[in-house]
Amino acid sequence: MVVLTKKEQLQELSEIRSLMERSSRFISLSGMSGISTGISAIIGALIAYWRISIYSHKDGGIYIDSVNTLMWELIIIASVVFIVAVCVAIFFTIKESKKQGQSIFDKSSQQLITNLLIPLVTGGAFCIILIYNNMLWMVAPSTLIFYGLALINASKFTLDNIKYLGFCEIILGLLNGIWMSAGNGLLFWSIGFGLLHIIYGVFMHFKYNKG
Template identity: 50%
Template sequence: MDSKNYHEDLSHIRSMMERSSRFISLSGLSGVFAGLAALIGAGYVYFVLEKAKISYFDGDRNIYTPDLIRELVITGILILIVAVFSGYIFTAQKSKKKGLKIWDATTKRLLVTFSVPLVAGGIFCLALLYHHLFVWIAPATLIFYGLALVSAERYTLTDVKYLGYCEIILGLISVFVLGWGLVFWTVGFGVLHIVYGLIMHKKYK
């Protein structure tokens, strides 16, 4: 009987330590909505390219006007805003349901760890944009985002790193298939997020 209580106490202590050192309120549904936003955004980008008389899949070297580049950048920013906002909403709901604080020391450490490679990647992509090296932007976003996820795993669910590995691998593959960035971007930020979100929702609901 004492042995059973001892093991239960250890399990309880481990659970408390896990809660205090890791942000465990990430919602799988936020990943699903982020993926859906990415798919809708990718569809809109394809429509914009067709409207500009650019046939994305014909393999030609296309010329992007400043207005077109501006519209694509704005679309990307809007997708990011929708993904972040939906992530916050679902995560806040899950935290409230579990009786946990959404903003504490662990959350701050998570955001800092996640932001370093993400901000570095964002600046790098702006440099690529400045030099008109558009075909490298999609691979760079996938790789840096994957690195951010792997780094953030230290302060959140361990499963996050597997999504990160997939994003990195996808980004590295796309480096060797330049010109198909929209396809790889759609798979990485759309499909992978939806699959990951559904798995996490089922596993941690």
């Protein structure tokens, strides 16, 4: 029997742990992806707030006529923010995966994307139904809740602590459902997609970039 030194034994154990992680989880998400997503969301929310306040300042008649145009403007702003946020997050993820030597399109990243998309696409379709039925006030809480569920669902295939971000998003979505008044949706939305992403990103950055 080969006698291993303590250092070798420890190294063996940490190698085992690293192989288990690398082979089953996509761990190349970086703190910067979270921070950049959060910043895009806050910029988007500010633009939306500005557009809403401009429409609100117009006199009564025009305001009612233009609610429909405002809605489309907000939908376009949200879509652009979403696309920008996803692109920037992918950029930082590719950068991180090169550093970690993990392929960007292996089995674990495919599993991550599939598990993220199932609740996300369901939520997206549900929100379109809400808009179609003119239940606009329900859109913000629904996006938060479905996004939280998507994160928890995906946490098995990436950094485990992303599920805590998911729990926070769900709680925020439910709170938004309780305190539902005009303008609250945008506020909760900025906290959920903006502030929480930035906090989580900063936390990740310091946790994994120390060494």
